[in-house]
Amino acid sequence: MAHAEAHAGDEEAQEVVEAIRVKDVESESEDGVTEADEEQSDESDGLSDNEEVEAVPTVKAYSALLQGFQQDDGEDGARKKRRKIEVEHPVLIDEQNDAIEDGEAASFSASDDESLSDEDEVAEEAGKVGDDTDVGSKNGRGDDDNALDPYEAHFASVDDNELSKRLQCVQAKEWRTEKESLPGVGSFTCFVPDSCKGSSIRKPVTDGPLQLPLKKRLTESSAKKLPALNDLHQAVAPYIFNYSDFLLASRTVDNAAGVRALACLHALNHVLKGRDKVLKNTARLAQSDTPDTLDLRDQGFTRPKVLILAETRQMAYNYGNSIIELFQPEQVENRQRFIDSFSAPVDDRDIMPEDYRELFGGNNDNSFLTAIKFTRKTLKFFSAFYSSDIILASPLGLRRIIENEDKKKQDHDFLSSIEVVIVDQADAMQMQSWENVDVxxxxxxxxxxxxxxxxxxxxxxxxxxxxxxxxxxTIVFGAYATPEINRLFNTAMLNIAGKVKLLPSYPGAITAPSLSGLGVRQTFSRFDSTTPATDPDARFKYFTSALLPSLLRLPKPADGAQGILVFTPSYFDFVRVRNFFATSSLTQNLSFGAIHDYTSVPDQRRARSHFLSGRHAILLYTQRAHHFFRLKLRGVKRVAFYGVPDNAVFYEELVGGCLGTSLREGRVAPEEAGVRVLFSRWEALGVERVVGSQRVKGMLGGMGDTFDFV
Structure with a gap:
């Protein structure tokens, strides 16, 4: 994966801007339409069937918004926008194109749009067609049971007073907390606004996807795609389909396909219910003698309603494939182009860890954005953003449009009406640059x-x-939680339906098979750090005054090579430590090498060779370098962790793999080898993953500051 900067060149940015702003070619040349009223739902946002009239917005908010547009557009532009608003129930131009794509013939004009173009659509509005009704096989309910439909309850049926109370609680950070532990799954922590009544804990879905509130057209495909849900999927599904914010911090290669399928199923269900709601309301307007008296609030500013953030094109390709399998359209437009642009042959060699192959296998480019558009019978990749339903992008790809150097090309209006956000592999996004996600x-x-x-x-x-x-x-999937991901959970996941965090119980990386039987002492040293802001200075002081001198005083191994590997989680810490080694009198007689994520391959090989031969006594190595390269370093005899790695797998690979190799090759004796780990109480999440959930409690708040494991 390329470590790209946040801003792209003008040429690449221009291509993406054109992809966002382009209009459908067919809409400029075709006049016929059969699903114009149906596709009115595609242009807007959505709710489920039989929505009641929602509260009318205040005149102040409505007028202020219109006034803002009028000021931007000027006098002529304002006149044009008012004419658009005064149309009773307009059908936008891209909706005509959607109907043409489905291959049905009918006529449409701006003055004669009061009849639906398809008999099935008319019947559906009357409730006679069951093709798209909701199902819930366990309780036998259907489309009209709005009280049991999470979509309806979250978007349309909440009482104005209840909505106001929940908003006040969320804005005031007044959350009620409930916890539940499920064996083999993990610990759920649920946060709901204080005004919410009843328990927020939800029972697992034990009867499979048919127990979920799905549109009927999704039930058969979901039964095939998800024939049997494991314990994790059963526990996660109720929260996702209840529209609660959800953070899963135990994503693995094994469970990734299942949670991805659940997320895609939920996104499709959301889009189809939104389409159905607007379609029915359009029919009500068309059939009403007094449409001006109907207040049908069922859409947002723009059409896109779902945003899926993936770190690589190959993962985006997996999401696209999953959506096709679940939606089962009669036709998929631009499919080959999607395959060519987003996939590549996956190297099936097992020389790299499984999680590395999943992330970097195939097309690992991490700068992209595309969109998916649905009609009743077709799915279209590479559709224009403002006439699409789902946006599939990487954080970096979106940031390049949001912060384009040419201000005229900057755009983020297509994100204004997003109602469901799915973030997959959040841990990999942090290794790239978490600032992209924040933007x-x-x-x-x-x-x-x-x-x-x-x-x-x-x-x-x-x-x-x-x-x-x-x-x-907001739904976030990651292999583990970090302070940055927790900050996103606390500050950006503010759902009035509540939010849920699922954390597993960790046995600890020190118990991994690769570390068993090494006989090497692993010493964890805790230093005092009063605040997160002072932590870097306190860490550096402890490392240079206590940990490093103790390492240098140790007797050299039999071959005379020090073989000290210094691992730094942060690049900023790496620069600080490297400068110290270059200028300090303590290390003036030591030769050292360095490998970080921007080190060229020839320089990597040179540093590794000098370290193996003993020419370099110390090798500085960064967390991001190991994330991107997974180097198998030889000649390691002692490991010093300047900080605890975010990914506990890295600890296993450096200690059990690199140091373990030296032990097996006889380069160092177990009594001469050693591991030193520096940590503070602000690293509780990382320490827990390394030493285990049971051991970490005594290490963070117990007596003493040194803890040994063998």
């Missing part, structure tokens, strides 16, 4: 700069009141 979330659900053809008579009140971020559902 994306800071630009979600903002008020748009342009109208983009929105029908403001049907925009939901909470969009107009700038409360969409409290309704949005």
């Amino acid at each position: 994306v979330f800071r630009h979600l659900n903002l008020q748009p700069h342009e109208t983009h053809g929105a029908d403001f008579n049907r925009v939901r009140a909470w969009y107009l009141d700038d409360n969409a971020k409290y309704i949005r559902q």
Whole structure:
């Protein structure tokens, strides 16, 4: 994976801008339409069937928003936007194109749009067609049972007073906490607004996907794609489909396909229910003698409703494939182009760890964004962003558009009406640059700069009141939790339906098979750190005054080579330590090498060779370098962790792999080898993964500051 900077060149950015702003070619040349009313739902956001009239937004919020658009567009532009708003129930141009894509013939005009173009659509509005009804096989409910439909309950049926209370609780950070542990799954911590009644703990889905509130067209495909849910999937599904924010910090290669399928199923269900809701409301407007009296708030500012963030094109390809398998369209447009652009042959050699092959196998480019558009019969890749339903992108790809150097090309309005965000492999995103993720979330659900053809008579009140971020559902999958991911959970996941964190119980990396039987002492030293802000200085002082001198005083191994590997989790710490080695009198007689994530391959080989031969007594090595290269270092006789690695697998590989290799080759005796780990109480998450959930409690708050394991 390339370690790209946040800003791209003008040429690549221009291509993506054009992909966002381009209009469907067919819409400029075709006049016929058969699903115009149906595709009105595609252009807007969605709810499920039989939605009641939602509270009317305040005149102040509505007027202020329109005034902002009028000021941006000028006098002529304002006149044009008002004419758009005054249309009773307009059908946008890309909706005509959607109907053409489905290959059905009918006519449509702006003055004669009161009849649906398909008899099935008319029947569906009357409730006679069951093709897209909700199912719940366990309780036998259907489309019309809104009280049991999480989609309806979250987006449409919440009482105004209850919604106001929940918003006040979330904004005031007044959360009620509940916890539950499931053997073999982990510990759930649920946060709900204080005003919510009842327990937030949900029972696992034991009867498979048919127990979920799905559209009927998804039940058969989901039964094939997810024939049997394991314990983790059964426990996770109720929270996801209840529209709660969810953080899964135990994603593995083994369970990744299942959680990805659940996420795609939920995203599709959301899009289809939104499409169905707007379609039915459009029919009500068309059949009503007094449409002006109907207040049907069922959409947002722009059409895209789901954002899927993936770190590599290959993972995006996996999501696209999963969506196709679940949606089962009659036609997939631009499929070969999608395959060519997002996939590549996956190297099946097992010389690298399994998690590395999953992340970097195939097409590992991490700068991309594309969109997916649905009609009743087709799925289209590479659709125009403002006429799409799902945006599939990497954080870096989005950031290049949001922060384009050419301000005229900057755009984030297509993120204004996102209602479901899915973030996969959050741990890999942090290794790349967590700032990319922060930038994306800071630009979600903002008020748009342009109208983009929105029908403001049907925009939901909470969009107009700038409360969409409290309704949005955010789902995050990661191999582990970090302070940065926890900060996202605390500051950006503010769902009025509550939020849930699932953490596993860790046995500890020190118990891994690769470390068993080594007979090497592993010493963990805790230093005092009063605040996170002072932690770097306190760490550096302890390392240079206590840990490093003790390592240098140890007798040299029999071959005379020191073989000290110094691992630094942060690049900033690496630079500080490297400068110390270059200038300090303590290390003036020592030769050292360094490998970080930007070190060229020839320089890597040179540093590794000098370290193996003993020419370099010390090798400085960064966490990101190991993440990207997974080097198998030889000649390691002692390991000093400047900080605890975020990924406990790294600890296993450096101690059990690199140091273990030296022991097996006879380069160092067990009594001469050693591991020293420096940590503070602010590294509780990382320490827990290395030493285990049971041992960490005494290490962070117990007596003493040195802990030995063998």
